[in-house]
Amino acid sequence: MEFEVIICTIISHSGEARSSSMEAITHAKQGDFKKAAACLEDANRKLSLAHGEQTKLIQSEAQGEKIEVSLLLVHAQDHLMNAIVLRDLATEFVDLYKHMDK
Template sequence: MVDREKEQEALNLVSMQMILHAGDARNDVMEALKCCEEESYDRAEELLEKANKDIVASHKLQTETVQKEARGEEPIFSLLFAHAQDTLMTVKSEYEIAKRLVRVFRRLDEKIDGMQA
């Protein structure tokens, strides 16, 4: 039973790390969208690159955990880990949408500037 408790504790730690990375990514995505509103597209793209690094870090933790089950290790159910996965996937979607929005608005502004010239 002690080993199972240690495994649960380790999974909780991984889950919290995933949530922290995903939360940092979400903050950067939201800040990037604010920069987009202010037409600061270069800064928005920098923030999105930073967000992506946190998304990748969180995803790596998730993958390492899921691979344990694929190797035949008995999985531990954890609501916290499920929440971490949900948070990661939501932020990943927000990131993808924000990335496109920044590109679209940059192009629109470039077209408008070209028409005014």
């Protein structure tokens, strides 16, 4: 059961990070760079939590535990990777909006 909890936690934190990243872009577009920065910080915290859960799975496998590759695990990995990419792009968008604001 813990396996499914870890996977769902990855999905949850990744989704929250994605939402915070999108919110950062919206705030930057409106010129509110303080709120944009706070959203990016939140995205980073959520990604750190998701990555920590992913690390648990990697460590278990490295210690010889068989990790079943399920559709749910693939879905969680997809969410995490997309959230990381979106956070990186959101950071660039915020910087671009700052530059355009000057």
